[in-house]
Amino acid sequence: MSENGAQFVSVRGVTKRFGDLEVLKHVDLEVAKHGVVSLIGASGSGKSTLLRCINLLERVDEGEIVVDGQRLTGEKVDVNAVRRKIGIVFQAYNLFPHMTVVQNVMLGPRKVRGLPRDRCESIARELLQRIGLEAKAREYPDRLSGGQQQRVAIARALAMEPDLMLLDEITSALDPQLVAEVLQLVRELTEVGMTMILATHEMSFAREVSDVICFLDGGVICEQGPPEQIFSDPREPRTREFLARVIEAGRM
Amino acid sequence: MHRFLHAFVDPFAFRQALPDVWSGFLINVHMMLIAEALVLVLALLIAIVRGLPGRGAKPLRGLAIAYTDFFRGTPLTIVAYVCILGLPGLGYPFLKNASSEALGVVALTIVYTAYVTEVYRAGIESVHGSQRMAARSLGLTYMQALRYVVLPQAIRRVVPPLLNDFIGLQKDTAIIGAIGVTEAAAQATNYANSYFNYTGYFVAAVFFVYLTIPLARFTDNLIRQRELRERAAGI
Numbered sequence: 001m002s003e004n005g006a007q008f009v010s011v012r013g014v015t016k017r018f019g020d021l022e023v024l025k026h027v028d029l030e031v032a033k034h035g036v037v038s039l040i041g042a043s044g045s046g047k048s049t050l051l052r053c054i055n056l057l058e059r060v061d062e063g064e065i066v067v068d069g070q071r072l073t074g075e076k077v078d079v080n081a082v083r084r085k086i087g088i089v090f091q092a093y094n095l096f097p098h099m100t101v102v103q104n105v106m107l108g109p110r111k112v113r114g115l116p117r118d119r120c121e122s123i124a125r126e127l128l129q130r131i132g133l134e135a136k137a138r139e140y141p142d143r144l145s146g147g148q149q150q151r152v153a154i155a156r157a158l159a160m161e162p163d164l165m166l167l168d169e170i171t172s173a174l175d176p177q178l179v180a181e182v183l184q185l186v187r188e189l190t191e192v193g194m195t196m197i198l199a200t201h202e203m204s205f206a207r208e209v210s211d212v213i214c215f216l217d218g219g220v221i222c223e224q225g226p227p228e229q230i231f232s233d234p235r236e237p238r239t240r241e242f243l244a245r246v247i248e249a250g251r252m
Numbered sequence: 253m254h255r256f257l258h259a260f261v262d263p264f265a266f267r268q269a270l271p272d273v274w275s276g277f278l279i280n281v282h283m284m285l286i287a288e289a290l291v292l293v294l295a296l297l298i299a300i301v302r303g304l305p306g307r308g309a310k311p312l313r314g315l316a317i318a319y320t321d322f323f324r325g326t327p328l329t330i331v332a333y334v335c336i337l338g339l340p341g342l343g344y345p346f347l348k349n350a351s352s353e354a355l356g357v358v359a360l361t362i363v364y365t366a367y368v369t370e371v372y373r374a375g376i377e378s379v380h381g382s383q384r385m386a387a388r389s390l391g392l393t394y395m396q397a398l399r400y401v402v403l404p405q406a407i408r409r410v411v412p413p414l415l416n417d418f419i420g421l422q423k424d425t426a427i428i429g430a431i432g433v434t435e436a437a438a439q440a441t442n443y444a445n446s447y448f449n450y451t452g453y454f455v456a457a458v459f460f461v462y463l464t465i466p467l468a469r470f471t472d473n474l475i476r477q478r479e480l481r482e483r484a485a486g487i
Contacts, residue, residue: 055389084391094386098404107400108390140481160390 008033008195009054009164014063014073016049016219023049025219026063031164031212034193038206038227041216042242047199048091050216051166054197055088068163084112087157088166091173093149095141101152102128102137108160120159127155131185147178151185165189167198203246207231215239258449265451269443273455276439280425281463283353283435287360287425288418294365299372300398316369323366328359328424335359336431356428364421371413375406408478415471419464426456436460 009031016024024046031037039047052058054065056072056079064073072082095104105124109115115123128134131151133144141149150170157165167186171179183205189196190209200206206213207227214224215236223236234240301309302316323331336355339347347355379402387397429438436459440452 057385057389080391080393083389088389090382090386092382094382096383096386096401096405098408107387108392111396111400112391156390 006033007031008035008068009197010064010066011050011054012064012066014050014053014065015061016046016053016058017061023219024053027219027221029197029214029221029224031195031197034195035211036190036196036198036209037212037214038210039197039199039214039216040201040203040206040242041222045216046219047216048168049219051088051168051197051199054164055086055166056082057088080112084160085162086164086166087160087162088168089150089153089157089170091169093141093146093153093173095149095153095156097141100138100140101133101144104141104152105156105159108156112160123159124155127158128152131155145178146174147181150174150178150182154182154185154189163195165194165196167196167200169199169201171200171202203231203243215242217242260450261454262449262451265443265447265449266455268447269440269449269452269455272439272443273436273452273459276429276434277436277456277459279353279433279435280422280429280460283357283360283425283428283433284418284422287357287364287421290357290361291364291368291421294361295368296372296403298365298369299376302369302373303376305394320366320369323363324370326363328363328427329430331363332356332359332428332431335362336428336433352432353428356425356431356433359428360421360424364417364424367417367420368414371410371417372406374413375410376402378409379405411471411474415467419467422463423460426460 007030009029011027011029014024014027015022027046027050029037029050039050041047049058053060054067054072056077060073064071066072067082067086070082071077095101096107099107102121102124105127106117106120109120109123110117125134125137128137131154133148133151133155136144136148136152141152144152154170170186171182174182179202183202186196186198186205187209198206198210210227212224213227213230215222215230215234215238217238223230223234223239230239231243234243298316298319301312302320304313335358336352339355339358340350376398383401383405384397387401388394392400425435426437429435429441434442436456437453440450440456443452444450
């Protein structure tokens with residue numbers, strides 16, 4: 001399956017339309033096992049849609065997606081089985097407001113993995129400890145700061161023990177002083193070898209943790225390469241333009 | 253003025269009518285409790301069917317829509333006449349032997365299920381799609397996402413309108429009285445016919461109001477407690 005050199009995630013010729021609008025146009029993307037790929041680009045360039053397609057939250061119109069040797073697109077795919085192995089974290093956290101923090105983290109292991117309650121509880125406790133929010137286990141999400149909520153959302157995804165994590169602009173809704181705690185958690189995930197695809201506006205963070213940077217523009221992967229090359233020596237004029245604007249905005 | 257008070261709120265007549273109206277009112281409460289339990293469950297099922305995704309579920313969705321459209325628009329009186337007077341005539345033994353009270357409950361359930369289905373549906377639709385998406389992204393099935401994530405939030409939100417419909421249902425149990433069930437209003441009518449005094453209706457009204465007020469305060473409390481628990485202070 002994913003032996004040396006083989007790609008863990010392969011996106012081949014993926015096209016996604018919303019009505020007449022083509023949001024993704026023949027996108028190709030490869031991610032190695034333990035690899036970290038960052039998607040950068042303006043809002044509306046298709047980053048989020050691409051992540052949602054990989055988690056089958058959006059149906060792909062053309063092309064195919066293969067994860068760990070298993071084809072996700074096409075007929076007769078058990079979407080629930082696919083999603084079990086792929087975690088996604090959203091910009092708006094999307095915690096379940098009627099459940100406590102620990103219940104949020106336990107839901108997946110309990111109902112999807114079918115583990116006994118005490119086992120789920122210990123998984124959740126361990127994760128909450130890891131993200132430093134053990135003390136908040138019995139609180140409801142609304143009582144937590146944005147950064148804390150996002151860390152819980154990451155823990156909730158990790159509780160499924162996914163092989164792949166998709167992070168969809170997870171710091172974009174946060175106050176600047178809360179961004180660091182979330183990024184630190186992501187950094188720790190890269191250190192343990194989690195395969196990840198991030199859509200992000202945090203350029204310096206993307207540069208630090210990524211193996212590959214993909215610049216999306218108008219639903220097309222305009223340029224991709226190692227971070228040093230993309231950020232120091234972008235080849236495509238559109239990439240250069242985008243990065244110039246980012247620097248101008250003081251975000252790098 | 254004196255004549256008015258004597259006819260409608262006479263203290264002596266009040267005490268005299270009270271026992272019979274009370275025994276009738278117990279029938280109202282009885283019908284209401286059974287109908288409310290049935291409505292809560294049936295309306296939820298129909299609301300779920302109405303929200304089912306996919307082309308395959310289209311006929312089912314159509315049935316659910318037809319049901320709510322039809323029975324929301326039909327006066328309860330008509331449904332009650334058909335149930336209480338019409339159903340026993342069909343010749344099925346279980347319908348022939350059914351009491352008017354039971355058939356009245358059927359009528360109330362049919363009509364109020366249509367209303368409450370819409371209340372549930374509004375609640376389900378008010379839960380943001382991102383909640384369902386987050387649930388599905390964990391690998392929960394459509395039904396699991398509905399059961400553990402969407403419905404608990406939806407139902408909390410619709411408790412006040414649900415209570416409102418139940419107050420309506422409680423009052424409408426009196427309509428069943430007009431078709432042969434000796435509940436509170438019918439007992440009041442009996443009293444009026446015997447003594448030419450309408451205070452019995454006032455007695456019945458007092459009972460109905462006394463039933464709804466604690467329920468309303470209870471719901472207010474429920475909502476306040478939940479807000480305190482789930483919302484951060486000062487928001």
